[in-house]
Amino acid sequence: MSRGRLAVHAHFYQPLRIDPWTGEVPAEPSAAPFHDWNHRVDAECYRPNAERGSLAHISWNLGPTLAGWLAVEDPATYRRFVAESAAAIAQPFHHSILPLASAADRRTEIRWGIRDFEIRFGRRPAGLWLPETAVDLATLRDAEAEGIEFTILAPWQAATSGIDTRRPYRVELGDDRTIVVVFYDGGLSASASFEPEATADADRFARERVAPRLGGGPEPLESPIALIATDGELYGHHRQFRDLFLQRLVVPGAATEDRSFDVVTVDQIVAEPADHPHPAIRIAERTSWSCHHGVARWSAECPDAADGRWKGPLRAAFERLAGAIDVVTSTAFAALPGDADPEAARDAYVDVVVGRITAADFASQCWPTADDRARRRALDLLEAQRWRLAMFASDGWYWDDPIRPETRQVLRAAGRAARLVDREGTQIERRLVADLELLTSPSRGLDGAAIYRMALADVDQPPPADH
Numbered sequence: 001m002s003r004g005r006l007a008v009h010a011h012f013y014q015p016l017r018i019d020p021w022t023g024e025v026p027a028e029p030s031a032a033p034f035h036d037w038n039h040r041v042d043a044e045c046y047r048p049n050a051e052r053g054s055l056a057h058i059s060w061n062l063g064p065t066l067a068g069w070l071a072v073e074d075p076a077t078y079r080r081f082v083a084e085s086a087a088a089i090a091q092p093f094h095h096s097i098l099p100l101a102s103a104a105d106r107r108t109e110i111r112w113g114i115r116d117f118e119i120r121f122g123r124r125p126a127g128l129w130l131p132e133t134a135v136d137l138a139t140l141r142d143a144e145a146e147g148i149e150f151t152i153l154a155p156w157q158a159a160t161s162g163i164d165t166r167r168p169y170r171v172e173l174g175d176d177r178t179i180v181v182v183f184y185d186g187g188l189s190a191s192a193s194f195e196p197e198a199t200a201d202a203d204r205f206a207r208e209r210v211a212p213r214l215g216g217g218p219e220p221l222e223s224p225i226a227l228i229a230t231d232g233e234l235y236g237h238h239r240q241f242r243d244l245f246l247q248r249l250v251v252p253g254a255a256t257e258d259r260s261f262d263v264v265t266v267d268q269i270v271a272e273p274a275d276h277p278h279p280a281i282r283i284a285e286r287t288s289w290s291c292h293h294g295v296a297r298w299s300a301e302c303p304d305a306a307d308g309r310w311k312g313p314l315r316a317a318f319e320r321l322a323g324a325i326d327v328v329t330s331t332a333f334a335a336l337p338g339d340a341d342p343e344a345a346r347d348a349y350v351d352v353v354v355g356r357i358t359a360a361d362f363a364s365q366c367w368p369t370a371d372d373r374a375r376r377r378a379l380d381l382l383e384a385q386r387w388r389l390a391m392f393a394s395d396g397w398y399w400d401d402p403i404r405p406e407t408r409q410v411l412r413a414a415g416r417a418a419r420l421v422d423r424e425g426t427q428i429e430r431r432l433v434a435d436l437e438l439l440t441s442p443s444r445g446l447d448g449a450a451i452y453r454m455a456l457a458d459v460d461q462p463p464p465a466d467h
């Protein structure tokens, strides 16, 4: 048996904190002495990990909305991410749960994430990190259709029993298409995340945790792998000094002991010898890494929340809002001169969102014969589409209660989208407010309409719900 291989994947992501109205991150007193949590997590995690040189020796994805913030607020750290991005992979743009998204939204989120990656790192990504590793076959098909070769899943997301996480697998997608899945090592990843004493000493972790995993398993393998996949914020933010642990674990020369294994990145693992294809397996559809009840955590009731009755109505309200926005958008685009396909325009609009092109230039390229008023209207609707996509970010449903800042943020995104559309003379915000009345905060007893009004109090008062 040849030497085993260790790979580490870090999922770097923060909820979108940029305000839909101001484009700024509001002050968050709970992050003191920092202005907001982005700055605090940057100081505790992104910057030290970049400075320690660890990024070149692990796989990682940097959520697009976080990457955009880092580029502006900490350009030195951002430049290190870019310089050490050889093994980076992409992420759908807004961290929404793709198996819960409409087909069109799923495609747009993947395309925006890939395009953002291409603009930042100068190449197409080979891998895609799925938000919360939430997966179904349709999502894998869409990813593969955009040129994605692999993703990373939790071991319990395999539908085939008896998988060995020390090797990659292949999922058949139909039409002779396949995608590679690397399952992370559940035990190692959990101990890295949740057992502080396990990661106090990188040499001991390598000797006592990693080496036995590579040597164990159901049968001897040619070159076994162990993949540790966690939130990247583990290394320094969730756990102090774990940036030092990571450096010592993966950076050549940082360890004081010889390792019995090599450190590799995930893209090196997936390469498939022509005479030795990865075995095929089936995935468990609509599953994820942080909910053991499928994807219920982001759509329904499951034991992850003491009282999750608010989650279903919130998603339903947003889905109705999204449908209404789409109808107004396609009606308005049909009135534009030429071949104005709203879906294609929305897919391309990511270049405006990430600042690659100005909105005015985008409009004159897309609709050269339209007058200024028609262009402004079309741009308003695409900006509404942007916030309509952002409102589905998984953070809004992750926690126990809709009173939290993460849900406030998705409500503000929804409000921004609705108001941009209502410039057309529609009343979709009014319907949104009425739909939000159907949910209640377990801790405060307030209904969703009241929470929405509180969330938008600084903008101006939304209309009363009609009954």
Ligand SMILES: [Zn+2]
Residues within 6 Å of the ligand: 290, 291, 292, 293, 294, 296, 297, 302, 303, 304
């Ligand atoms: Zn759950």
